[in-house]
Amino acid sequence: GAVVSQHPSWVICKSGTSVKIECRSLDFQATTMFWYRQFPKQSLMLMATSNEGSKATYEQGVEKDKFLINHASLTLSTLTVTSAHPEDSSFYICSASRPRGASGYYEQYFGPGTRLTVT
Amino acid sequence: ELKVEQNPLFLSMQEGKNYTIYCNYSTTSDRLYWYRQDPGKSLESLFVLLSNGAVKQEGRLMASLDTKARLSTLHITAAVHDLSATYFCAVDRALGTYKYIFGTGTRLKVLA
Numbered sequence: 001g002a003v004v005s006q007h008p009s010w011v012i013c014k015s016g017t018s019v020k021i022e023c024r025s026l027d028f029q030a031t032t033m034f035w036y037r038q039f040p041k042q043s044l045m046l047m048a049t050s051n052e053g054s055k056a057t058y059e060q061g062v063e064k065d066k067f068l069i070n071h072a073s074l075t076l077s078t079l080t081v082t083s084a085h086p087e088d089s090s091f092y093i094c095s096a097s098r099p100r101g102a103s104g105y106y107e108q109y110f111g112p113g114t115r116l117t118v119t
Numbered sequence: 120e121l122k123v124e125q126n127p128l129f130l131s132m133q134e135g136k137n138y139t140i141y142c143n144y145s146t147t148s149d150r151l152y153w154y155r156q157d158p159g160k161s162l163e164s165l166f167v168l169l170s171n172g173a174v175k176q177e178g179r180l181m182a183s184l185d186t187k188a189r190l191s192t193l194h195i196t197a198a199v200h201d202l203s204a205t206y207f208c209a210v211d212r213a214l215g216t217y218k219y220i221f222g223t224g225t226r227l228k229v230l231a
Contacts, residue, residue: 042224043222046220105169107152107167110164
C-alpha cells in the first residue's frame with residue numbers, strides 16, 4: 001500500500017511554455033501533499049505544501065505565481081510550471097502524507113519523480 | 120537556521136568493509152527518516168526512527184537515533200556493490216510537524 005504516482009515521468013518543453021505535473025496517491029487519500037525540487041547531485045528542497053481544498057503554502061524564495069499548485073481532490077495534486085525557463089530544468093518529486101502506525105504520525109510517501117528539461 | 124548535515128558527503132569503500140554515515144540535525148524533531156536514491160530515481164524508504172534510542176536493522180544496514188545529541192547513524196556492514204547509491208536522512212522541521220528537511224546526502228560507491 002501507499003503508492004504515489006507522477007505523470008509525466010519526463011517532459012521536454014520550450015522556453016516560455018507551461019508544463020503541468022500530476023501527483024496521485026493511488027491507494028490512499030492524502031489531505032496533504034508536498035512538492036520538492038532536486039537539482040543534479042543535490043538534496044531535495046521543499047517547494048510547497050499542497051493542502052486539499054485550500055491554498056498551497058510556499059517555501060521562502062519559491063514564486064507562487066510561477067509554480068501553481070492545485071490540490072483538487074484527496075488523491076490528486078498538480079504542479080504547473082508557468083512560463084518555464086532553462087533554469088527551471090530539474091527533477092520534481094512529490095510526496096503524499098499518510099498516518100501510519102498506532103502512534104498516528106504522518107509519513108511521506110514519494111512519487112517516482114518528473115524530470116523537466118526546458119530548452 | 121535549520122540544518123541537516125551528513126558526513127561524509129562522498130564515500131568510496133571496498134566490498135566487505137564496514138562504515139558509518141552520520142546525520143546531524145538542528146531541529147527539535149524526535150523522528151528521523153533514512154532514504155536511498157539510485158541515479159535518476161526517486162526515494163526509497165529505508166528506516167523510520169520514531170524515538171530516542173531507536174535502532175533498526177535491515178540486511179547490511181543498521182540505523183540508530185539519539186535525539187539528545189540530535190544525531191543519527193547509518194551503519195553499513197560488509198558492504199556489497201549493490202549498496203552503491205546516495206543516502207539521505209530527513210527530519211521533521213519541528214516537533215509535531217510533518218514537513219521534512221533533507222540532509223545533504225552521502226554518495227556511496229562500493230568498489231568490487
